[in-house]
Every structure is written in structure tokens, then in C-alpha cells.
Amino acid sequence: MNIKEIKALSDIMLKTGLTVMEIEEDGLRVRMEKNSVAAVPPTSVEIAANGPVAAAAAVLPAAQPQENGGKCVKSPMVGVFYAAPSPDAEPFVSVGSKVKKGDVLCIVEAMKLMNEITADCDGEITEICVENGAVVEYGQPLFRLQ
Numbered sequence: 001m002n003i004k005e006i007k008a009l010s011d012i013m014l015k016t017g018l019t020v021m022e023i024e025e026d027g028l029r030v031r032m033e034k035n036s037v038a039a040v041p042p043t044s045v046e047i048a049a050n051g052p053v054a055a056a057a058a059v060l061p062a063a064q065p066q067e068n069g070g071k072c073v074k075s076p077m078v079g080v081f082y083a084a085p086s087p088d089a090e091p092f093v094s095v096g097s098k099v100k101k102g103d104v105l106c107i108v109e110a111m112k113l114m115n116e117i118t119a120d121c122d123g124e125i126t127e128i129c130v131e132n133g134a135v136v137e138y139g140q141p142l143f144r145l146q
Contacts, residue, residue: 020078020138070126073143075136079110083132097125
């Protein structure tokens with residue numbers, strides 16, 4: 001990955017309104033994050049690589065969403081949210097479902113990989129924060145547990 005490719009990814013973020021993008025290619029991981037707050041200077045650069053580093057993207061601090069009580073399960077990545085294992089299957093959980101730590105709550109598809117998102121504590125689903133098939137961002141609330 002070279003500077004031109006990273007610049008092109010940055011342009012895509014600006015045009016589409018994405019706030020977080022993470023790409024991994026040949027052992028090089030580039031994570032770009034922007035904040036909608038104006039006049040915030042870049043605070044850090046994050047790059048992880050097993051090989052030579054071509055370039056880095058500036059990372060701005062993420063705005064933290066408000067918690068409305070209970071435990072918030074957030075998306076660990078950018079991707080597409082799926083409430084069920086297949087289009088014709090029942091959702092993993094619904095409002096009122098009791099879950100135990102480790103239960104699958106949903107799937108987030110990222111770069112053609114299906115990633116199961118699990119509960120990190122026991123509780124009851126009080127809110128599903130996103131629609132099935134919606135694009136989610138890193139750190140976006142998916143569920144609220146009580």
C-alpha cells in the first residue's frame with residue numbers, strides 16, 4: 001500500500017461520510033478515523049505492520065456516544081450488521097431476549113468475513129440500536145443490555 005492508495009481511501013471516507021476505516025493488506029494495517037468536531041488537530045498515528053511501513057494515516061479521537069443506562073454492546077469494526085445467520089432465519093436475539101456471556105448477538109460482515117459479535121456479560125436485550133443490513137461503524141452501539 002502506498003501513499004496514493006491511502007490518499008484515495010481518505011478521499012472515499014470524505015465522499016461517503018465514513019468516520020472510521022481499517023484496511024489490512026499483506027501484513028500492513030492502516031486505520032483512519034475522523035471526528036466531526038471542527039479544528040481538532042491530529043493526535044496520534046496508528047500503524048501495525050509485519051513488513052515495511054509505507055505510510056501512516058492520522059487518527060483523530062473518536063466521539064463517545066451517550067450511554068442511556070445498562071451495558072452497551074458496540075461494534076468492534078466497520079461492516080454490515082446482520083441480525084440473523086441467514087436471510088430466512090430467525091434473528092439471534094430480539095428485545096426482551098435473555099442472553100448469557102458468550103451468546104451470539106449478531107454478525108458484522110467486514111471484507112467478506114462474517115464476524116460473530118457475542119455478549120460480554122449476562123443480561124436482557126433492552127434495545128437493538130441498528131437495522132438489519134445497515135452499515136455500522138467502529139464503536140457504534142449495536143445493543144443495550146440491562
